[in-house]
Amino acid sequence: MPTSANLTDAIFEHAAKQPKMVALEDMTGRLSYRQFADLIGRAAVWLRGLGIEPGQPVGVRLANSADHLILSLALMRVGAAKIEFATSGAGAQFDATVRNLGVKTLFIEPPARAAGDLRCIAIGPGWRRTLADFKGDFRHDGASPEPTDILLSSGSTGPSKGVPCTHRLTLGRLADWNPTYLRAGMVSDDYTCTFLHVSSMSFTGFLIPLLARLVAGGKIVILPEFAKLLDFVRAIRAYDDAILIVTSGMCQDLLSCAPEQGLLFPKARAIICTGTPLSAETKQHALRSLTPNFTEIYGNAGAGIVSALFPDEIPAHADSVGRVIPTLTVEIVDGADHPVGPNVAGFLRCRGSGVVEGLIAGVSSQAGFEGIRDGWYYPGDLAAIDQEGYLRLKGRAADAVTRRGVQVFPTVVELALMSCPGVRDVAVLGVGAGQDTQVVAAVVANGQDAQALHLHCIGAVGAGHTPDSYMFVAALPRTAAGKTDRARLRQMVQKSIERRRAVS
Amino acid sequence: MQDTFTNFTDTILAHAASRPKAVALADDYCKLTWKQLADLVGRASVWLNSLGIAPGDPVGVRMTNSIDHIILSLALMRVGAAKVEFGAGETGRKFDGMIGTLKVGTLFIEPPARSLGAIRCVKIGLDWRAGLSAFKGDNKHPDSYEPFDISLSSGSTGQPKGYPIGHAQLFRRTHDYLDALGPVGMFSNDGTGNLLLTSSMSFGGFLYTLMMRLGNGGRVTVLPEFTKLMDFVRAVQAEADAVLMLTSAMCEDLISCAPEDGILFPQVRAIMSVGSPLAARAKRDMVTRVTSNFLEVYGGTNFGLISVLHPEDMLDHADSVGRLFAGVDVEIVDSADRPVPPGVTGYLRCRGSGVSPQVISEAPQGRFEGFRDGWCYTGDLGAIDSDGYVYIRGRVSEVVRRRGVDIMPTAVELALMSHPGVREAAVIGLTRAGVSEIIAVIIPSGKPDAQAFHSHCIDLVGAGQAPGGYLFVKQFPRTSAGKIDRPKLRQQIGKKVEATATKRPVI
Incomplete structure (x- = not known):
């Protein structure tokens, strides 16, 4: 290019x-x-x-x-x-x-x-x-x-940050999608496959892969936003040979409609999930019940795709988000920016042609865990990489809680709780400060048995990382991009704790 | 339609015989011809038989709109x-209550x-239609006097009631609709027009219109429910020869995105508004900015069609719900059941072969709601002028007595909504410390000006009927049919008034 x-x-x-090739289709017709x-x-x-x-x-x-x-x-x-x-x-x-x-x-x-x-x-x-x-x-x-595009980070841990992208940078990121698409189940110059666009264009994880298909000359179908889950499922099932990118929340929703046996989307070419990582069980369930071409992507506004877990890797590595893509350099470092060994959790940092060079002043918070330092982009994620190169996310650095001297990673605890039967959604967060710090799990579940959750969690991650209390809620608050809105959840949890205190 | 038909679905078979290849039912991804539809209905009836569903059995359906649902x-x-149709999201105590009252098995x-614990649940999965191929034939029940549907009233004024509707009533209404709305293109029996199903089938008005369209051999297209208004607009724009039935709230939505110059839906065949009456201003906006073939219909799921307001009446009679339909027997009576002279407000009652014969309810019925002496009291207050135009003044149950004067919320709401700064208004009565007051709750369409709204209201309905207070909100609580949920609104506003009253004592 x-x-x-x-x-x-x-x-x-x-x-x-190819003037007559279909580029775009929505309810109003084809172009x-x-x-x-x-x-x-x-x-x-x-x-x-x-x-x-x-x-x-x-x-x-x-x-x-x-x-x-x-x-x-x-x-x-x-x-x-x-x-x-x-x-x-x-x-x-x-x-x-x-x-x-x-x-x-x-x-x-x-x-x-x-x-x-x-x-x-x-x-x-x-x-x-x-x-x-x-x-x-x-x-x-x-x-x-x-910049020709200013991406906004999801804002799940605070105000959105502005990530300026030039045409050159975006083109670099689009190029990263071609090998990813290839292994996810399609070929890059395949014009027969339909890209189904199913989520807001304001979510960067969706716009870039859509543009990648357009640049490759593929066909895009834009679905409306459905009020009813089943209408959404019917729409996807109506397309032969479609590829679609879904959030982890959508993936859970789709699985709730899956048949006991067989596939919900037997005609789909591939489904790629992005956003908050899915639990190992959910990935295996998706592979079994949605489509055998199920891939998980980890990425962010500052770097584009970071890693991908492809269908053939899910059986053995479902607890990871896959391996880092070849065009990106990723390191896990400690608090003093020294690289750590395999399997040790630390701050993730990356550099490469698709990584931004600066964040927008006033919008970004350079002082937080996300930012750019010494030519590296720190997305603010905690992670570990094993000997084979598989990346495991340990949560947002800003969300990590130090309780009684032990660092608790909410994502790790969330993934453990998600694998409990009956748990549909969960978010773990720390409330209080210093000696009073408590770890609370907000759980969406069928049936409420805090004791069973607690015992399961101790078995999975150890007592040192297990929540102090469990709060059952009807649904977790979400950001526009479908991620858990932690700021609002924290308010909910604090209010509930105050209410309980007032009662006792 | 032949009078020898005994089951309403006989009409589907007749269309399948006369026009087998014409499209009967469609959604975004699939089209069914009359032949295919009749075949699937037959197979599904055999399947139902295998489940042990017998004539007269009350069964519940809690599904989103879809071809399978139809x-x-x-x-x-x-x-x-x-x-019995329940909204797709319907659960909770109200739902459990209706299941019990109606003996749904x-x-x-x-x-x-x-699945729910106490009741047999049958799941209609995504492969249900494909699975019907294992069933062959037909299983018809011939009695047209059994109810085919128990229509739930919207519950906008409390616990929903069930009205059983028989095949015979639906036949009658299907004729009525063709007579009243055929000439304006809303209904037809020549296969033209494409009815878009735009709202939940749990809303009786939409379900019956859909059935009557199919009965008359008209095509129906199922639209999904959209979260974005513009997606709905685009979906309608994409359909040819469309006819639509909308609630008043949906009409207000369309007006809000109509272009300043020109018409939003020039290609639409007709739009008809049902449910709560629209403000006169909104009716004129619909005709001038959304579609020139706009009609308003007044009727009810339990009694059928009462009146129709035609586009040519929008200039002089937009404050009415149109003229009485010739095929229906309607009277306005006073509290001693005596007919009142033209123009005088009273209780609206009707009778005829399209009217549901009874009501299933555990809540006590008011004297002017339900069935008495061979009449169906609609629960509406209204007037009919000497030209036969019908005016709706509100629900009997919503009338508020303030300082000895009866105030009719609907009349006040319509007066308020005729002000350009009022998008939607709900007038409710609140009683505090034995004193009743009426409050106007308003969704403004710009910067709210209570003073201007108040003087406008006094000009139109007089000081005796004008609200004593104004509150501005962004949204109303609504029932699943899109009507304002008045008990909930009254509760919310009551709390709000209580909260401000404790802070700042009323002088």
Whole structure:
């Protein structure tokens, strides 16, 4: 790929080479590569007419649709620094992010209304018709150092952090997806397979693999967001030979609909799970009941894909998130940045062509566990690597709890509890400070037996890492990306503890 | 439709014989012809027989909308079972209560739901339709006077009630709908038009409209339930020759994303609003900004169609729910059951062969709700003017007496909603320390201005009917049918008022 490439160039090349090939499909119909490229060009001219300049930070807060993808790619084409917000994005955290990133223009969709000082532009049901009045194309040279995408980290442990990505960096990450797709069950230049897009584009774990398929000339189908789980399952089952990327939460949901015997998605090409790691049992269950081509990916906004656990590795290594991808260098270091030996838990750090060089000031927290130091990116994750190179995640550094002098890793305890029969979801966190520090497990379960959970946990991780108490809840609070919202959960747990204290 | 039919599903077989290859039922991924549909309904009826489902058995269905759900419903009709539709998410005490009251013995559920302890649960899995191929033939129950459905009232005013509806009533209503709505394109018996199923089948209005469409040989398309409004808009835009039935809340949603200039759905054949009446402003917005062929229908699952407001009436009669349908016997009476003169508000009652003959309820019924002396009292307060236009003034059970004056919430709500700054309003009565007051709870469409809303309300309904307080909220609690959940709202507002009253004593 030449260094001057604008990420959208590949779509225009496909439009020239295979104009009639289907690029995109949603409820409103299909677009060929030629129609798709034509609309991106017109939208780029339309954006210039609105005064959108290269490097200018622009917010997008839209539900998934073909129009959304056309707009996002047009923003990339004109070189604007695009920030994708979840459609639920609003409130103090949203306002702070908008202010810190200097966003002046926000694209919204009805029925949302203009907000505060922001210039809000509605992408309504007639938007595509408007583009008919604009002709031509406007292309920004991708080699410029300005970011064209500012990714927001999930914000599960605090305010979202801004990760600026240039075209070059993103193209590097897209290239990482091809070998991953290959081993996950498909070939990179396979145009017959359909990529089903099923989650918010604001979740970076979804947008990059989608773009990778477009750059490879594949076909994308955008599914609407379904209110009913079964409608979602039916939609996926309707496609032959589909590949889809799901969050761990979705994966659990899909498994709840799986038949006792046989596969829920016998026609699917492959399912890739990303986000919070799944328990070993869940991965094996997915392999058995969803599709035999089940892969788990570990990645983050700052580095892209870090590791992958492929279908053939799940039987023997289900408790890991697989091996680090070849283009990335990963080390596990102690508190003084010295590399540790195999199987020892420490801070994960990485470097490579897909790793960002800086975070956005004001939005990032360099002082926390996530940040960039001495050319390494620290995502703030705790992990260990074994002799064979399999990576095991031990949780977020910010979530680790020191209780009576012992460091407890919530993820490890969560995975142990998840393997208890009847447990559907769990989050472990520390509350209180110093001598009063307690480890609490918030559990979503069928039937409530704290004693059984406790004994199981002691057996799995040892008494030193077992929670002090168990709180049964109907559901865990979630961020827009589907991860456990730990900040809100902490408030819930603290309130419950205060209530209990008030009663006693 | 022939009068010799004894089971409503005979209509499906007749369409299968006359137009076997025409599409009857579709969703995003699949189309069934009339022949395929009739075949599947027959097989499913044999399957139900193998489960021991007998005529007259009350059975529950707790499923999302889908082609399978419709096939199962038709098959239950065919074997003469009395089906009760519960919302897909329905659980808890209210649900258990209805199961007990209606003596439901079998419940059809779908993944990921689990079986319940006390009741036989049959799971309709994703491969259910494919599995029907092992069953052959047909198992028809011929009695058209058995109920095929026990319709649950929405429960917006308390514990839901069950109304048994027979095949004969559905036949009658199917004729009525064709007569009343055929000429405007909402219904047809020539196979044109494509009804989009847009809301849960547990909402009687949607279930019966769907059945009547199929009875008249019209095509039905099942839409999934979307979390994003724009996805719903796109789904409707993608369908050709569509007819839609919407709740008033769904109409307000569509207006909120209609373009400033031009029409949101130029290609749609017709839209009909049912349920709570829409504000006059919203009706005009629907006609000018969403579709020019917009109708409002007033009726109920237990009594059928009462009146229709046509697009050409939107200019002069948007504050009514349209003119009485000729085929129905309706009266407005006073508290001594005497008919009142035109224009005077009273209790609305009706009778006819489309009306459900009884109600199953454990809660005590008010004098002006339910069945008495051969009449069905709809529970609505209304008036009919000398031209035959019907005006709905509210529910009997919601009337609030303040300082000796009866206040009718619906009339006040409609007055408030005619103000451009009010998106939706609910007027509720609260009693504190023996004093009753009425409060307007409003979802504003911009910056709220209580003073302006109050003077607007006084202008329209008079000071005697205007609310004593205004509260602004972002959303209302709703029932599964999308209506405002008034008991819940009253509770929430009661708490809110209580909290502020303890902080700041009322002078």
